[in-house]
Amino acid sequence: MFFPEKICSIKPSHKVLEVGPGGFPHPRATVLLDYAFSEEEAFRQRGNIPKPEFTQPIVYYRGDKFPFQDQSFDYVICSHVLEHIPLDKIPTFISELTRVAPRGFIEFPNGIYEHMCNAPAHRSLMALHKDTIVFLDKERVSALLESPLVHAWRKLFYTIKIDNINLYNMIYQTYREIFFNAFEWHGDIKYKMVTDLTDIIKENQIEDFPKPIFTSFSKKNITCQLKEKLKNKYPLLFRLAKSFLNYVRLH
Secondary structure (H helix, E strand, C coil), X not given: CCCHHHCCCCCCXXXXXXXXXXXXXXXXXXXXXXXXXXXXXXXHHCCCCCCCCCCCCEEEECCCCCCCCCCCCCEXXXXXXXXXXXXXXXXXXXXXXXXXXXXXXXXXXXXXXXXXXCCCCCCEEEEEECCEEEEEEHHHHHHHHCCHHHHHHHXXXXXXXXXXXXXXXXXXXXXXXXXXXEEEEECXXXXXXXXXXXXXXXXXXXXXCCCCCCCCCCHHHHHHHHHHHHCCCXXXXXXXXXXXXXXXXXX
């Protein structure tokens, strides 16, 4: 979760469900819900991280319906889950979120992230346009997403570490507004399916982003560490990272 501060509506008395907790459930969740994957598939869905030891009770389910009565919870957290759901299952899944709770929080990686990393477990390119989630089937742009450049970016961000910190955290935490969307909802969740890439990533989209949110990894720290640790060992990947940082700096 990249925007925990956007979860603002949970009261001390609330019963909170988290759907798809992955490896890092929210500390406020009182019950966890996950699909009953095989061990191998669950590992892939978690992003290839070991299964955690949960402190909250967890319920596993199969099929399309959540195993809870209507409005069983006060709040439901769904962070980095929607992109894993097949497009034909999205309407039912979203309906289940609104059926079991009157309000909640959703976070997901957007189309820019997916164009850079193309996570294999993700089924959709997504965007948030005002208050509406937009979905595009990744199969429609598979040739673009499976290019050698995308594979190079993915290797850069997920496998290379600097002082035991991977570039995923350095780049995506610092520029989280560019790569991820998050919001609270109340009552209903608006969404639509599209068939064209321009409905996901628009030409002026970068201009509309807020300024980057800087963490302890400042632009100066990122650039210096990349230069010192990557330039000689991974010259091609270093040039890609430098080009990206320069682009963001200018915008």
